[in-house]
Amino acid sequence: MAELVTGAKPIMARPRSHRGGGRNTRKYGHLWFVAPGLIFFVAFMIYPAIFAVYVSMTGWTGLGNDFPFVGFDNFIQALGTWPLYRAAINNGIMFICILLFQHTVGLFIAVQLNTKPKFMEFYRAILFMPVIISLIATGFIWTLMLSPHIGFINPVLKSIGLGFLAKNWLSDPNLALGTVIFVSCWNALGWSIIIYLAGMQNIPEELTQAAQIDGASAWQTFWRVTFPLLWPSFTSLTILTFIGSFRAFDVVYVLTGPIGSPAYRTDILGTLIYRTAFGGTGQTSVDIRMSLGIAMALIVFVVMLIIAAVLIRVLRSREVDA
Amino acid sequence: MTSLATTPPRRRPRRSQKTSRLVVGLLRHTLLIVLSLIVLVPIVYMFFASFKSVADFFGNPYGLPKEWHWDNYTRAWEEAHVSITLPNTVFVTACSVIGSTALAALIAYGISRREKPFAIGLYTLFVSGLLVPVNMIILPLFVLLKWLGLFGTLFALILPYIALGLPLGVLILAPLAATIPRDLVSAAEVDGATQWQIFWRIVLPLMKPGLISTAILNGVWMWNEFFIPLIVAFKPESQTMPVGIVAFIGSYSTEWGLVFASVVIATAPVILAYLLITRQFQSGLTAGAIKG
Numbered sequence: 343m344a345e346l347v348t349g350a351k352p353i354m355a356r357p358r359s360h361r362g363g364g365r366n367t368r369k370y371g372h373l374w375f376v377a378p379g380l381i382f383f384v385a386f387m388i389y390p391a392i393f394a395v396y397v398s399m400t401g402w403t404g405l406g407n408d409f410p411f412v413g414f415d416n417f418i419q420a421l422g423t424w425p426l427y428r429a430a431i432n433n434g435i436m437f438i439c440i441l442l443f444q445h446t447v448g449l450f451i452a453v454q455l456n457t458k459p460k461f462m463e464f465y466r467a468i469l470f471m472p473v474i475i476s477l478i479a480t481g482f483i484w485t486l487m488l489s490p491h492i493g494f495i496n497p498v499l500k501s502i503g504l505g506f507l508a509k510n511w512l513s514d515p516n517l518a519l520g521t522v523i524f525v526s527c528w529n530a531l532g533w534s535i536i537i538y539l540a541g542m543q544n545i546p547e548e549l550t551q552a553a554q555i556d557g558a559s560a561w562q563t564f565w566r567v568t569f570p571l572l573w574p575s576f577t578s579l580t581i582l583t584f585i586g587s588f589r590a591f592d593v594v595y596v597l598t599g600p601i602g603s604p605a606y607r608t609d610i611l612g613t614l615i616y617r618t619a620f621g622g623t624g625q626t627s628v629d630i631r632m633s634l635g636i637a638m639a640l641i642v643f644v645v646m647l648i649i650a651a652v653l654i655r656v657l658r659s660r661e662v663d664a
Numbered sequence: 665m666t667s668l669a670t671t672p673p674r675r676r677p678r679r680s681q682k683t684s685r686l687v688v689g690l691l692r693h694t695l696l697i698v699l700s701l702i703v704l705v706p707i708v709y710m711f712f713a714s715f716k717s718v719a720d721f722f723g724n725p726y727g728l729p730k731e732w733h734w735d736n737y738t739r740a741w742e743e744a745h746v747s748i749t750l751p752n753t754v755f756v757t758a759c760s761v762i763g764s765t766a767l768a769a770l771i772a773y774g775i776s777r778r779e780k781p782f783a784i785g786l787y788t789l790f791v792s793g794l795l796v797p798v799n800m801i802i803l804p805l806f807v808l809l810k811w812l813g814l815f816g817t818l819f820a821l822i823l824p825y826i827a828l829g830l831p832l833g834v835l836i837l838a839p840l841a842a843t844i845p846r847d848l849v850s851a852a853e854v855d856g857a858t859q860w861q862i863f864w865r866i867v868l869p870l871m872k873p874g875l876i877s878t879a880i881l882n883g884v885w886m887w888n889e890f891f892i893p894l895i896v897a898f899k900p901e902s903q904t905m906p907v908g909i910v911a912f913i914g915s916y917s918t919e920w921g922l923v924f925a926s927v928v929i930a931t932a933p934v935i936l937a938y939l940l941i942t943r944q945f946q947s948g949l950t951a952g953a954i955k956g
Contacts, residue, residue: 369781371859374775376786379767379830384829389794391805397803456694461696467942468700471707474938474945476888478906479931483710494709497725514720526705527811540950572755589797592890596910615799620895632803639800647795 381409399638403630404655406535416637426638428606429614432519436610437587439523440530444579447527448534449572452566452584455535456542470532477529481596484525488512515604522597522608530586531595534579542568575659584653589645591616714924722919733921740925749908750929753887756818756904757850760825762881767826768833769841773867775834776841778795787838793831803893809896820896821904827887829882836881836951840874841867877948884949887934905930 390534398416402470420426451469455462472480488495488511501565511521544567545568553563591612593601619635713721714736715729724730741747771790775783809820844867852862868875893907900908909926938945 361682372780373782375770375859375863379771379790380786382767382823382827383790383793383830385808386802386805386824387796390808391796393804393807394800397837417666431815432711445730454696457692459692459696463942465696465700467939468703469696470933470942470946471938472703473949474884474934475707475931476890476906476934478888478909479927480712480907482927483706486704486713488922492721492725494706494726501726517866528706531703532701536946536950560794572784572786591799603751609774619799621902629916636800639797643795643797643800646797650795 369658373414394636397633397638400633402633412633414629414636417641418642419632419640424605425609425614426611426641429602429609429611430642432602432608432610433588433590435519436523436526436590437584440587441527441580441583443527444530444534445576448531448579449538451531452535452538452542455539466535472529473532473536475529477592478596480525480529482595484521484528485512485597486519499588513604515607518598518608522594525597526587526590530583533582537575537579537582539570541572545571558623573657573661577661578656578658580629581650581653584650585646606641611638611642615642690762690853697793703901710924711928714921714928716921718918718921727764736921736925737929740922740929743905744912744922744926745908746905746926746929747902748900749905752818752902753904756821756825757886759818759822760829760886761879763822763826764829764833764882765879768830768878769868769875770863771830771834772837772841772871773863775838776844778842787834790831790834793828794835798828798891802892807890815896816899816902818902820902821893824892825882825886828886829878829886833878835895836878837871837874840871844870871879874951876944877951880945880948881951884934922924 395533397409399411399413401412401415406457435570440606455466459465486492488496488509490496490508490513497510499508509517517530549567549571550563553561553567558566590610590612594608594610594613595616598604598608600613602613615635615638616637618638619630619632689869707756708845709726712728713769714734715734716724716730717733720730739747742933761870777787778784807814809815809823814820814823820886830921848866851865857865888906890906890910891903893902893904897907898912903911905926909923909930913923
């Protein structure tokens with residue numbers, strides 16, 4: 343199908359040609375360029391999204407052709423039980439922690455790199471690297487690093503006499519979520535560095551120089567001049583982190599499994615929806631409630647949409663012009 | 665810009681400016697080196713771990729491998745089905761990147777004139793696709809792929825990836841296409857060029873930086889994507905590497921050496937490409953992130 347559509351491009355484009363163009367072709371001819379992509383988009387995104395809304399109002403289990411209409415029952419059930427809130431709270435904690443990390447550690451490093459120290463390119467290349475490594479690979483790397491017996495962290499701690507700090511990082515109920523957040527931060531640090539750095543490089547040097555000539559200290563210059571001009575970076579990074587942390591799935595799947603062990607302490611919306619819709623480990627096919635899972639996904643989608651819109655509006659309104 | 669923004673203000677700059685600058689520089693490098701190590705050590709550790717035997721993992725957790733087990737790689741190639749999933753990943757990523765970048769470029773040019781009918785509406789439609797979560801549409805997608813007879817083939821991944829790559833492509837390319845001077849296009853029209861020729865000869869070359877950004881951004885995502893194959897691909901023949909590795913873990917949970925050999929094989933191509941064209945990766949990924 344891919345070949346078919348791509349092969350058709352030259353033929354489809356031709357009717358818009360100037361020489362043969364009537365009034366309609368001149369007016370609507372540009373749509374021929376949109377058509378091939380639109381076909382893909384409608385088939386693999388819009389149609390499934392509409393179908394998802396329909397399925398969420400049925401009692402479909404995911405198998406067979408039985409679509410009993412149940413109205414809003416799935417939504418009521420999803421919203422009326424604890425797991426969805428529990429997962430959302432975990433996502434929220436992840437979001438806040440990663441966000442704080444990005445806007446403190448990430449910003450601080452970006453500032454350091456912006457002073458253009460020696461080997462700056464080298465540091466930046468290294469610190470950005472985890473971003474391109476998949477969360478699956480990241481998860482495996484850290485599963486091994488943190489493993490109580492075969493790992494790196496605990497044996498090293500023991501060998502330097504800090505054995506009391508060696509913990510069951512991924513199975514201790516009080517530590518597991520923190521560990522997941524740490525690993526996510528390790529993977530996402532590069533984003534904050536690169537986005538803030540790009541933002542700072544867009545700030546005209548005259549502005550900071552002028553402030554310094556006027557007698558402002560470096561600290562004042564940063565908070566009064568540089569940082570306000572970094573609001574667009576702040577906005578992008580906040581939105582990116584918001585979407586990233588509420589869509590998280592891979593990292594938890596690998597680190598603590600699809601049931602968010604221990605005792606659902608690391609259960610997030612991604613794993614909850616996956617488990618509900620497709621069945622995770624330790625569940626029989628009876629427990630699989632495809633339509634309930636899709637209803638949850640729809641609720642999350644709508645709530646995220648509203649929060650993201652509000653966030654963008656609030657953050658954008660605080661941006662200033664350079 | 666040489667002064668460090670976050671250091672405490674220097675009260676007496678004349679007396680000790682040189683020494684304080686030296687100290688600040690030293691602290692800055694220490695911090696950057698420590699952070700670089702936090703990033704690098706796990707990656708290097710994984711690389712060494714991929715050569716270890718199972719006994720070595722327990723007896724010698726953080727040292728170098730006692731014996732370098734190159735056969736971890738040959739065994740991973742066969743037993744962890746890397747011989748199948750690696751070519752799959754290359755093929756899926758290549759087809760999806762080319763497909764979605766090309767289609768996004770066509771769309772971007774098609775809607776580049778805002779006054780044309782539907783241009784703004786189509787732009788909004790495509791870009792709003794960024795917000796649709798995969799787990800919401802995956803099941804209808806599953807049903808659709810089955811109906812199309814693509815289930816169990818690599819096209820079950822390629823076609824959704826092409827569609828899912830479009831929103832970002834349009835987001836990056838549409839503003840670029842809109843900045844192409846109209847005079848250039850009308851001059852070509854006067855010279856008798858068809859719209860297709862204009863697109864191919866004028867618009868596409870001018871959009872090159874955006875095309876590279878789109879390709880890198882979507883390519884990294886497609887190479888690493890895990891959720892869709894987790895749901896639609898059950899056999900190595902139709903899986904890409906991330907899900908192949910996870911499936912392998914499920915059946916041989918103690919063969920850590922093989923697992924990490926697979927992880928190294930899955931990660932190395934992206935890291936190598938990144939080290940070769942670091943600049944393009946960073947600017948490409950940032951372009952998408954800042955606009956997204």
